[in-house]
Amino acid sequence: MDRAQAEGLVDVAYTETDSPVGRLLVAVTDRGLVRVSFQRERRDDVLEELAERLSPRVLEAPRRLDEVRRELDQYFLGERTEFDLPLDWSLTSTPFRRKVLERTAQVPYGATISYRDAAEAAGNERAVRAAGTALGANPIPIVVPCHRVLRTGGALGGYGGGPDAKRFLLDLESGRSTVTGR
Amino acid sequence: MAGTRSPHVKLPPFQLLLDRHSGELFRFLSASVGPVDAEDAFQETFLSALRAYPKLRDASNLRAWLFQIAHRKALDTHRARGRNPIPVEQVPEVAVGAGGEAEPALWRAVRRLPDKQRTAVFLRFAADLDYAQIGEALSCSEPAARQNVRAGLATIRKGWADG
Numbered sequence: 001m002d003r004a005q006a007e008g009l010v011d012v013a014y015t016e017t018d019s020p021v022g023r024l025l026v027a028v029t030d031r032g033l034v035r036v037s038f039q040r041e042r043r044d045d046v047l048e049e050l051a052e053r054l055s056p057r058v059l060e061a062p063r064r065l066d067e068v069r070r071e072l073d074q075y076f077l078g079e080r081t082e083f084d085l086p087l088d089w090s091l092t093s094t095p096f097r098r099k100v101l102e103r104t105a106q107v108p109y110g111a112t113i114s115y116r117d118a119a120e121a122a123g124n125e126r127a128v129r130a131a132g133t134a135l136g137a138n139p140i141p142i143v144v145p146c147h148r149v150l151r152t153g154g155a156l157g158g159y160g161g162g163p164d165a166k167r168f169l170l171d172l173e174s175g176r177s178t179v180t181g182r
Numbered sequence: 183m184a185g186t187r188s189p190h191v192k193l194p195p196f197q198l199l200l201d202r203h204s205g206e207l208f209r210f211l212s213a214s215v216g217p218v219d220a221e222d223a224f225q226e227t228f229l230s231a232l233r234a235y236p237k238l239r240d241a242s243n244l245r246a247w248l249f250q251i252a253h254r255k256a257l258d259t260h261r262a263r264g265r266n267p268i269p270v271e272q273v274p275e276v277a278v279g280a281g282g283e284a285e286p287a288l289w290r291a292v293r294r295l296p297d298k299q300r301t302a303v304f305l306r307f308a309a310d311l312d313y314a315q316i317g318e319a320l321s322c323s324e325p326a327a328r329q330n331v332r333a334g335l336a337t338i339r340k341g342w343a344d345g
Contacts, residue, residue, distance in 0.1 A: 003225070009232045014197075047195040056193035056236055059200075 001061060011055035013064035014047070020076050020172075021165040024142075026068050029054060032086030033068055035139050038161035054090060072142070078172065081109035083143045096122050097134035104135065107148040110173045114152045136160060142169065191241050196232060199244055204228075206309050207252050213292060213304050214256035223259050227252045246311060246318040253301045253319055260297070291338045298322070299334030306331045 004010050012034070014027035022039035025046055034054065037046045050058050067085065074080035087105075092098045103121035107113050119131035135146040141160055147169040151157045159166035207227060211220040230251050238247070292303055298320055305311040305319055316327040 003229060004232055007229070007233075009229070011236075012195075044195075044198065047198060051193060051195040056196055057232060058195035059197045059232075 001059070004059065005061065005064070009057060010059045010061055010064070011057040012050050013059060013061035014050070015060060015062040015065045015069070016043070017065070017069045017072065019072060021142075021161055021168055024072070026065050026072070027058075028064055028068065029088045029090070031088035031090070033140055033143060034088040034090055036141050036143060038141070038165065040162060041160075049091075075142070076172070078175075081173075085143060087140060087144070091139035092134075092137075094134075096124075096127070096130065097137065099123065100131050100134040101138055101140075101144050101146070104138075104146055104149055105144045107145060109145075112148045112150050112170070115149055115157065116152055118149050132158070145169075148173075191239060193235065193238060193241050194244070196235055199248070200228070203245060203248050207248055210249065210252055210301075210304055210309060211256060213289060213308065214253075214300060215259040216293075219259050219263075223252070223255045226255045226258070230255065243315060243318055246315040249301075249305055249309065249311070249315075249319040250321065253297075256301070257297055288338070291341050292334075294341075295334050295337055298330045299337065302327055302330035303334040303338070 001010075005013075008030075012027055012029055014025060014035075016023055016025050018024075024039070025035070025037045025041075025043060026033065027035040027046075027050055035046065035050060047058055071080060071083050071085060075083070089098055089101075092101060099122035100118050103118055104113075115128045115131050115135070116125060118135065119125050119127045122131060122134075124130075135149055136158060138144055138146040138160065141147070147159060147161075147166045149157065156163055156166055204224075208220060208224050211223045211227070214220075215223050227248070231248060234251075238244075292300055295303065301320060302316055305316045306313075311319065313324045313327045313331070316331070317324045320327060320330070322330075
């Protein structure tokens with residue numbers, strides 16, 4: 001594995017890590033963090049997606065994810081309010097979706113915006129449904145905090161990790177979390 | 183990264199391929215070169231496969247492809263060793279296939295076969311490949327693969343009867 005890394009043969013490195021919202025799969029490329037997936041997505045499906053859309057040279061290489069795991073652990077312990085990780089947007093296919101997610105990435109810890117705000121930031125305030133789709137397809141949840149986007153009026157809205165995970169993350173950021181990490 | 187991809191070929195994530203086949207590849211290499219050199223031969227097989235993987239044009243028989251690479255690496259190991267005989271102690275300790283106990287004497291007999299016959303016999307009976315797949319792994323025709331298995335078995339039986 002070391003030689004494979006040294007020769008640059010590992011195009012997508014991934015590992016799995018435990019968190020209070022369940023087991024997460026995290027994947028990086030040379031450019032940065034490219035994917036975070038929740039337990040409810042099957043591991044093999046996620047790996048197939050990475051192989052098909054990025055490169056088939058997908059390998060489990062936990063050490064390349066050390067920094068990602070460290071920052072996630074700190075976040076879940078309430079010790080980190082911003083991630084300091086380079087991101088790879090390769091899995092976000094359209095400029096509109098990318099704009100929506102980049103706007104979302106700027107929503108500060110503890111704050112929330114509406115789907116309409118996200119659509120507006122992407123240049124089309126009427127494209128609320130499309131913004132919802134873009135957020136639903138967020139390949140890098142938690143780090144790109146789509147859980148901070150709510151329905152107008154404050155209803156939770158959907159979440160890739162499930163409503164409980166979304167609630168948990170919002171509670172964590174508001175300091176109301178009942179679970180205190182691990 | 184994307185530039186080296188072959189179009190229209192859907193390749194599974196390499197890790198899944200590895201999870202599925204690394205055990206049998208390692209056993210094959212143990213049988214071919216002995217357990218001491220099997221580790222290195224496995225590493226070389228793994229790296230070689232990983233290098234070539236994104237450029238593969240045909241994903242229909244990845245297992246035979248992996249064995250083809252392992253077979254070549256086993257030949258490299260034998261070549262590098264020159265004429266040094268393989269010490270008798272280097273018998274694999276693993277049982278291969280569903281047969282239960284490993285049989286050192288039988289392994290030695292398999293190990294002494296010519297390269298193609300040895301690989302063919304192993305792929306047929308320990309890895310359970312069919313003759314077409316063995317042909318792919320050995321870069322020869324299906325009849326030639328069948329012939330190599332038959333010849334290998336004949337040699338082993340003869341040795342068995344003589345011994």
